[in-house]
Amino acid sequence: MKQTIIAVALTVLTVCTGAAPLKIGWAMNDISTDKPVALAGTFHQRISEGLRDPLMATALAIDNGEDCVVFLSMDIIHSPEVIVKWVRTLVKREIPDFPVEKILFNGTHTHTGPNLYRQDKVTKEYRQYVMKQAAKSVIEAWRSRKPGKIAYGYDLVVTAFNRRIVYFTRQKGSPGGSPAGCAKLHGKTDTPDFSHVEAGADPFVNYLFTYDMEGKLTGAIMNVPYTAQVSIKDVHLSSDTWSDMRKLMAEKHPGVYILPQVAAAGEATFEQPYYKGAEKRRYRLIYGREEAYTGEFQRKQIAGRLLTSFERARSWAEKEQFDDLPIKHVTKKLMLSRYIPSEAECQQAREDLKEIERRRAKLGEIEDPKLRQRRTTSLNSSENRCRRVLRRAEECKTKPKLPMEFHVLRIGDVGFVSEQYEYYFEFGQRIAARSPFTQTFVIELSAIIDGGSTGYLATERATQNGGYGVGPLSCPLSPQGGQEIVEEAVKTLKELKAGK
Secondary structure, three states, rough: OOHHHHEEEEEOOOOOOOOOOOOEEEEEEOOOOOOOOEOOOOOOOOOOOOOOOOEEEEEEEOOOOOOOEEEEEEEOOEHHHHHHHHHHHHHHOOOOOHHHEEEEEOOOOOOEEEEOOOOOOHHHHHHHHHHHHHHHHHHHHHOOEEEEEEEEEEEOOOOEOOEEEEEEEOOOOOOOOOOOEEEEOOOOOOOEEEEEEEEOOOOEEEEEEEOOOOOEEEEEEEEEOOOOOOOOOOOOEOOOHHHHHHHHHHOOOOOOOEEEOOOOOEEEEEOOOHHHHHHHHHHHHHHHOOOOOHHHHHHHHHHHHHHHHHHHHHHHHOOOOOOOOEEEEEEEEEEEEOOOOOHHHHHHHHHHHHHHHHHHHOOOOEEEEEEEEHHHHHHHHHHHHHHHHHHHHHHHHOOOOEEEEEEEEEEEEEEEOOOOOOHHHHHHHHHHHHHHOOOEEOOOOOOOOEEEEEOOOOOOOHHHHHOOOOOOOOOOOOOHHHHHHHHHHHHHHHEEEEOO
């Protein structure tokens, strides 16, 4: 296993001199727009019809005079390479001696955030704005550092469920979807064929709290196995549940920052796999009215659970505050094993392309222009996914591995590990369970570099079960690549724990 990974240290720069207590700085800036932009997170195209609630770029800088980190969380679906490169460039221009490779990016995976890959004029202008505001957050957080303290803790609360339903028999595939298997995304459970939910839920929420030297709370990292996509059917730009959480925090703790991180949650969903009727009844009895917008009630419920969890963890964690801790931040470039499409999978992609063309030929029969546009863009997405399978099959002949920027960080007895994919629950559990640190935060949807890509990173079990979210249509890396991340994470965490 170790020989399958090429880990190249990018650098271990520091800009601090002399011994000093922990220095902590926070900043947050708006990255919203009220202009119509394409929304990310669905196969069909959605153009925003206004702003539901603000998107934010939140930064937390921590250093101890020997090493440092700046966490940067943005209300976007992930951390595209163009954003990563330009944020680092803009920060470097403003603070030339700042080690920009120590910026640890992550997206909150909101499905009502912008699609920043498009090349139309509006998107280009908006992308520039997002870059500038994100860089501004990093710069302000770094420059606002003051001596402070941290505490850490965790709580148990269910924010998301596994969305892969497993059956006793194989399920039919669909063009542009994934090959048939015994698992299905959001599958029905009220059938005799229902077996189980593939991997349950992850209840762990990790917290790192920050304080000034008088012990006043200033902010917190919230590392949650939850993707912000409750309002996926909305057509307004929105930070989803994190907007509700910020509102609750502003009422309870004015001026206190929160920095959301998505823990390993590649197959997570806000939807309960069953008990849906019971949930509707619950909302009817709690609110006594119709939702004002898609997902309103569920967002409020999840945010409320998180606030309660936050208070529970803080109540005991802040009894032990630290103002002088070792920090060690290692960044590496990993080369990880790709998912190599088989000939059978390539043939399935070719057959799906024929079916897509057959369906496209019938689009003219749809009278409703909105429905026709939705079906057209959905078929275009399916076609792109099938062609990507064929392209990857050719690329893998000469490039069987993909690059990934990898951060492993120690702050006292807390470890952090980053990766750029939608990492399935079990991979995160493997890292946390084997980590030598008291708590370990796994952060998904981190920086994309060197032409790499994002996507799901499914386990061996999920791949065998089939369905959406596994295989060549969904996963740039193989399950082996996912385990390579685990092994490198555990190895590096142990080295940091030993003071290497």
